[in-house]
Amino acid sequence: MPCPPQAVRPLARGARGGEVMRIRAVRVRELGCFAEPVALEGLSGGLDVLAGPNEFGKSTLLRALQALFTLRHTAQSRAVDRLKPYGGGAPLIEADFEAGGRLWRLRKQFVSERQALLTDLTTNKVVARGEEAHQRALELIGGGSGEHCLGLLWLEQGSVLPSREGRSGENGLDGGKREVLSQIVERELTAATAGGHELRIVRARLIEERNALVTERRRQPRGEYAAAITSRNSAMQELEAARMQAQAAAERLSRLAELRSRCADLNDPEKIAARRERVEKGEAELEAAKASRQQLKLAETKVQACESRLGEVEQNHRLLTQGLEEVSKLEADAVEAQEKKRELAASLDQASKALEEARAQREELRGALDHWQQRLRVREQLDRQREAAARLAEAEERLSEVRGAAQRAEEIRAQLAEIRVTDERVEAAAREARTIEALEARITAQLPKVRVTYQPGAAGKIRIGGKAVDDGTVLTPSRPLTLEIEGIGAITIDPAVSESVEADKANLQTRRSALADLLAAMDVPDLAEARKRLDERHRLERELAQAADRLAMRAPDGLKALSAEVERLRELAGSETVGSDTVVPERSEIEGEIERLSFALRDVEQRIETLVQEQAGLREQLAQLNAAAQARQQRLEHLARVLPPAEERSRRRAELEAEVAAAQQNLNEAVRELTAWREKAPDDAAMRALEAELTEARRQQQSAAEEIARVEKELAVLEAQIERDRQDGLSMKVADLEGRVAALNARVHHFERELAAIDLLLEIISDVEQQSRELYFKPILQRLEPYLNYVFPGAKVGLGPNFSVEAVIRGDVAEQLGSLSDGTQEQIAVLARLAFARLLADAGQPTPLILDDALVYSDDSRIEALFEVLRRAAEVHQVIIFTCRSRTFEQLGGTRLSLRPWRPDAALAA
Secondary structure, three states, rough: OOOOOHHHHOOOOOOOOOOOOOOEEEOOOOOOOOOOOOOOOOOOOOOEEEEOOOOOOOOHHHHHHHHHOOOOOOOOOOHHHHHHHOOOOOOEEEEEEEEOOOOEEEEEOOOOOEEEEEOOOOEEEEEEEEEHHHHHHHHHHHHHHHHHHHHHHOOOOOOOOOHHHOOOOOOOOOOHHHHHHHHHHHHHHHHOOOOOHHHHHHHHHHHHHHHHHEEEOOEEEOHHHHHHHHHHHHHHHHHHHHHHHHHHHHHHHHHHHHHHHHHHHHOOOHHHHHHHHHHEEEEEHHHHHHHHHHHHHHHHHHHHHHHHHHHHHHHHHHHHHHHHHHHHHHHHHHHHHHHHHHHHHHHHHHHHHHHHHHHHHHHHHHHHHHHHHHHHHHHHHHHHHHHHHHOOOOOOOHHHHHHHHHHHHHHHHHHHHOOOOHHHHHHHHHHHHHHHHHHHHOOOOHHOEEEEOOOOOOHHHHHHOOOOOOOOOOOOOOOOOOEEEEEOOOOOOEOOOOHHHHHHHHHHHHHHHHHHHHHHHHHHOOOHHHHHHHHHHHHHHHHHHHHHHHHHHHOOOOOHHHHHHHHHHHHHHHOOOOOOOOOOOOHHHHHHHHHHHHHHHHHHHHHHHHHHHHHHHHHHHHHHHHHHHHHHHHHHHHHHHHHOOOHHHHHHHHHHHHHHHHHHHHHHHHHHHHHHHHHOOOOOOHHHHHHEEEEEEEHHHHHHHHHHHHHHHHHHHHHHHHHHHHHHHHHHHHHHHHHHHHHHHHHOOOOOOHHHHHHHHHHOOOOHHOOHHHHHHHHHHHHHHHHHHHHOOOOEEOOOOOOOOOEEOOOEEEHHHHHHOOHHHHHHHHHHHHHHHHHHHHOOOOOOOEEEEOOOOOOHHHHHHHHHHHHOOOOOOOOOEEEEEHHHHEEEEEEEEEEEEOHHHHHHHH
């Protein structure tokens, strides 16, 4: 619920008794959308409303006021370019306003013929021109801060609601506008607290001193603080380097002692002799091992030769034994194969006889089956003849009907060909007839009508061309007509036909000729006969369609196909059947006999197939026996060639057995010799161990010599470096640098303590400022809260450092402004501007508040409350509303304004 009206009450006129500034009229020419001069006059100085549609020029008028009071007439900025009309020109702006208790007029022209005039309308005298006019006008509306006051309260379309990018708290005022409010607030605070700005001065001085030590944003050291840190870091680096050099010198002395001890150890004569003896011993042992391994290889070669000889004589003995055993087996197999061959021959003879009997039975069955299949064909032909005879009568009847229908269809087509009347021609003729009738009626309507009526006894006295005109005759002459009156004279009637009648007559003649041509083409005397002939044509076409339907139904495949079918049936019904002179059994009996013979034939054929396979198998076995016998004979002949003669085979076998025994004895002796050398000669692992031992002995001898040379060389280098370290005095240098680093550390710590003290003081000042924030914003909140409670009962706002509304507090809940709806943000922004205007008015700088298409997101209840706030604000300072929502803003009241033409020249003359 809005708070009662008394919550918003007018305040005093101003702390300094200043006069209210009011705009009374605005006039423009060649500016924006206004190519022609227009004027907005009759402003009341209180609540003034200009309502108009989009592109009416409301925003253009606001830009004109801003340019008039803020831009110099000589300006050439982008803001001036925005003023230029679409078609080009030199913008002219004029405004009448109240200030200082007097009425003034400020006129400026931009771009070309630039001028600026300030006129005191009380005396009607020009009081300033050019730059002086601009400065005097600024003084009248508030001095140096007047320009910022206008920017603070004159809000262009879309500027009330913060941009999307700026709704996170960056919607505060810019520097100039913020400074105006700050000065006014400080004046009230000074009066209320009798204070100065010592705290702000101290804060500024502390920040200045802190900025001399560190950068503002990243707090990077600079100035004397940065120089002290740089010097300290440089000295620490030098100290570290000196300490590293001293450490390196100590390490070199330690290394020198180690090298001298190592050099004495390496040059010990006993150790040198021991290394030499180890090498000589290794060389002798390796040579003895190589000789033993050579004897081992010779023994292995002898064993391989004995094994080869033994294998050779054993192979010969084995081949002889196997050949003799194979000959015995082949001779026994030949006797067994001969007996099996006789058995296979007997089985093959029996199978051949059974096959011949089966083939004879098959031929007998095939003959009987052919006989019964022939009788089946005769029976099928007899059945087809009976069926054909039954179908022939029906087909001949259909053929006769179809031929009649086809003949009638041909007759109808011939009749249709003779009829030249068509739907298109009759329709064209009807159109021509209708046109002719209309033309005749129109011509008759335009011709004069002469009705002849006689007095009693005067009948026949009026003649035309010597012929008497009957009583009651109506004449419609289309050309000059002469009436002869007996005993009186002649009357000539000239119809004075118009051009349109002549055109209609010509058109009538053309139409009649076209109708005659159409009737001649259809071979009819008139349109009625044409329609009669057309009806006849339609009847014949329907009859033709019916005949075609009958043909399609009775002969779907056509007349030729039906005739061919009848001929085929006649030929089939009258054909002679082969064997029809004998009695033919019924079809079922014939098919039963054929089925029985087919089964019997199939059984016989399966038996024949079985016998053929059996015969083939016997022949294959016999062939295999013959092939095996031939191969066996060939093998016996081969063995006879490779084996000794039969009488020498026993002797040769005994000789081979003796050779095997001798070879085995030689092999045994060679193996015993090989075993002896294997026990004496070292294996591969032992050889590798001997070689590794010799290699290691030689390596240690060489390594000791190389290490002696390397140690002696390093000793010479270290002795030279130690001599240089002694001359450089590193110990004193380290001590000096340690003292210098300590002094620089003390200076850096001094600056760090100073910076910490400054930060602590600034923190304390921030706490004090935070505590006094409510006091600082109190003058604005005093003006804002009455307006705010009227629209948002019980709500409060939190202001930021730039006088921006950061949050809305309702109850115990603080809502960030950016999280609220666009309508709520817009309404709060308008209320804040009303508070600023009230503050300016109370400070003696009353400035009109101008809103261009604001409150576009407000609902009905909110906008009613805002209208009441605007009406009450207009009691203290002028409020000018530009809106495109005429119907909604009718409830606002105030003075309704309108644009009207303006004559600048007449105004100048006045």
